[in-house]
Amino acid sequence: MTKHTVNIIGAGLAGLSSALTLARKGVHVNLVSPMPSERAQSVMAEGGINAAMNENDTTREHYEDTLKGGAFIGEEGSIEGLTNAAPSIVEELIKLGVPFNNENGKITLRFFGGQKKNRTAYSRSSTGKIVMSAMIEAVRKYEAEGLVTRFPHHGFESLDIGDNGCKGVIIRDLYSLKAFRLNGPVIIATGGMNSLFPGLTTGTTVNTGDVTAYLYSIGVPLSNLEFIQYHPTTASIEGKRCLISEAARGEGGRLMILKDGNPWYFMEEKYPELGNLMPRDITAREIILNSEEGFAYLDMTALPSDTWENKLSDMREEIISLLGTDPVNDYVKISPGIHYFMGGIYVNEDHGTSMDGLYAAGECACRYHGANRLGGNSMLGAIYGGRIAASNISYGEDLISEVDQPYEYINFHAPSAITEPLVSAVGIIRDGKTMQKSLDTLMNIDTVDFKTGDKRRLLLAQAILTCALSREESRGSHYRTDFPEKNDEKFKAKSVITYSGNKHYLSYEVDK
Numbered sequence: 469m470t471k472h473t474v475n476i477i478g479a480g481l482a483g484l485s486s487a488l489t490l491a492r493k494g495v496h497v498n499l500v501s502p503m504p505s506e507r508a509q510s511v512m513a514e515g516g517i518n519a520a521m522n523e524n525d526t527t528r529e530h531y532e533d534t535l536k537g538g539a540f541i542g543e544e545g546s547i548e549g550l551t552n553a554a555p556s557i558v559e560e561l562i563k564l565g566v567p568f569n570n571e572n573g574k575i576t577l578r579f580f581g582g583q584k585k586n587r588t589a590y591s592r593s594s595t596g597k598i599v600m601s602a603m604i605e606a607v608r609k610y611e612a613e614g615l616v617t618r619f620p621h622h623g624f625e626s627l628d629i630g631d632n633g634c635k636g637v638i639i640r641d642l643y644s645l646k647a648f649r650l651n652g653p654v655i656i657a658t659g660g661m662n663s664l665f666p667g668l669t670t671g672t673t674v675n676t677g678d679v680t681a682y683l684y685s686i687g688v689p690l691s692n693l694e695f696i697q698y699h700p701t702t703a704s705i706e707g708k709r710c711l712i713s714e715a716a717r718g719e720g721g722r723l724m725i726l727k728d729g730n731p732w733y734f735m736e737e738k739y740p741e742l743g744n745l746m747p748r749d750i751t752a753r754e755i756i757l758n759s760e761e762g763f764a765y766l767d768m769t770a771l772p773s774d775t776w777e778n779k780l781s782d783m784r785e786e787i788i789s790l791l792g793t794d795p796v797n798d799y800v801k802i803s804p805g806i807h808y809f810m811g812g813i814y815v816n817e818d819h820g821t822s823m824d825g826l827y828a829a830g831e832c833a834c835r836y837h838g839a840n841r842l843g844g845n846s847m848l849g850a851i852y853g854g855r856i857a858a859s860n861i862s863y864g865e866d867l868i869s870e871v872d873q874p875y876e877y878i879n880f881h882a883p884s885a886i887t888e889p890l891v892s893a894v895g896i897i898r899d900g901k902t903m904q905k906s907l908d909t910l911m912n913i914d915t916v917d918f919k920t921g922d923k924r925r926l927l928l929a930q931a932i933l934t935c936a937l938s939r940e941e942s943r944g945s946h947y948r949t950d951f952p953e954k955n956d957e958k959f960k961a962k963s964v965i966t967y968s969g970n971k972h973y974l975s976y977e978v979d980k
């Protein structure tokens with residue numbers, strides 16, 4: 469009997485969520501990723517996942533906070549679906565075996581940035597690892613039944629496109645270097661575009677963003693690329709940024725700048741209502757604007773010992789081992805670092821792209837987070853988006869064949885000729901002159917020595933700058949000194965950028 473098949477590229481939270489949804493319906497899934505699921509970035513999530521499950525909270529308030537946090541350009545209908553589904557998603561994770569912190573069986577919810585209610589469910593300070601273990605186990609059951617075929621150590625190469633859209637995908641075994649064609653529709657779940665920002669992100673550079681760059685180069689539209697989240701509390705370690713989760717502030721950690729040797733708890737003074745738990749875009753900006761040196765301290769010295777033991781134990785160990793500071797006794801030096809890409813592959817409410825048979829979910833897709841993502845909403849968005857994509861995609865016939873396609877090594881880091889101009893222009897504080905200069909540089913780069921992957925990355929970098937330059941206002945994570953105010957009349961909309969005939973085309977759209 470012919471098996472119905474869907475191909476999923478990426479085996480993090482979004483990919484696993486799609487796989488589980490499809491396998492439960494009896495649909496066969498090919499699950500492709502360069503690293504096994506145990507090493508996906510989702511495993512690194514610490515702080516938790518949002519769901520309005522407290523008696524004093526409602527899904528409506530979660531919806532409103534998400535929309536507001538995203539500066540009112542997230543998709544309202546989809547955010548409603550996301551926030552309504554959140555409590556049942558957490559309940560399901562509990563059924564799959566996730567031991568969320570609880571008191572007498574009642575789940576404990578912590579405060580997270582940009583939210584007035586405590587609605588972040590967590591499992592000590594290793595939520596991602598524990599949630600991923602449960603999802604991996606759940607998928608494994610279907611693997612044993614033959615409904616899930618894993619292709620670990622395989623990378624995405626290209627789509628197989630026919631008259632009616634996407635009809636398959638070419639993948640490459642990264643050990644044998646053989647290439648294969650998998651028949652059927654495709655869900656992309658490959659995470660953020662970290663390789664464009666080497667050394668500056670808290671995420672893994674295994675998530676190169678190359679699939680997003682490839683799709684852009686063949687005319688698939690992307691959206692909201694200008695919105696890049698800088699997490700306020702990261703620390704520099706060799707080759708990357710180490711995250712100190714918002715959970716630290718959710719549990720009472722305070723941001724402080726030393727002024728003439730005296731501690732100044734600037735967030736509490738400037739934002740009395742939410743204080744240290746203001747949304748990430750505002751908090752990161754305040755650090756840069758108020759500290760002459762560009763850094764601040766996280767003061768966790770007053771946290772009670774049971775908070776360290778029961779809620780933040782892994783975090784304490786990590787800070788000691790990576791930064792050499794014991795946060796129980798000393799202030800931790802922090803500065804903002806890139807943490808999340810709100811923009812990505814433009815998907816509709818079904819998570820379909822502009823191409824039939826091609827869907828996207830998780831951090832690589834753009835739908836829920838508008839101009840700034842709230843902490844704890846991304847794991848939620850990955851699980852929910854993975855489900856929606858899987859529920860709407862059609863199926864293909866299960867066929868696999870070896871193909872003859874030359875191999876081109878893909879670097880985890882974009883060449884510095886791309887990243888340096890990009891990075892210098894799309895920081896926390898931006899201005900038109902710098903962005904224009906960088907865009908001009910990137911439009912005139914000599915690409916003779918560039919491999920195909922880097923040519924695509926160049927297009928993606930040009931697209932990010934085009935979006936950032938064109939948005940002549942400040943909204944969410946996009947803050948411009950030359951346009952410091954929001955301009956709702958012109959820009960209360962998502963940016964949509966398409967590459968066609970060697971040109972970038974940008975428009976602004978509001979969902980009807």
Ligand SMILES: Cc1cc2nc3c(=O)[nH]c(=O)nc-3n(C[C@H](O)[C@H](O)[C@H](O)COP(=O)(O)OP(=O)(O)OC[C@H]3O[C@@H](n4cnc5c(N)ncnc54)[C@H](O)[C@@H]3O)c2cc1C
Pocket residue numbers: 477478479480481482483500501502503504505508509510511512513514515516517595596622623624657658659660670671672674675676677678679711713807808829830831832843844845846847848850
């Ligand atoms: C340190 C850290 C802490 C975080 N904490 C939280 C938190 O507490 N709460 C929260 O909500 N969010 C948090 N986030 C964000 C959240 O973890 C991610 O946004 C989310 O897990 C993304 O899931 P995903 O499935 O889209 O991507 P990922 O989990 O990144 O998975 C991507 C998959 O795609 C594969 N892949 C990549 N490139 C290719 C390719 N070319 N071909 C084939 N496969 C490819 C990867 O191997 C991987 O399997 C955190 C992020 C970081 C970095």
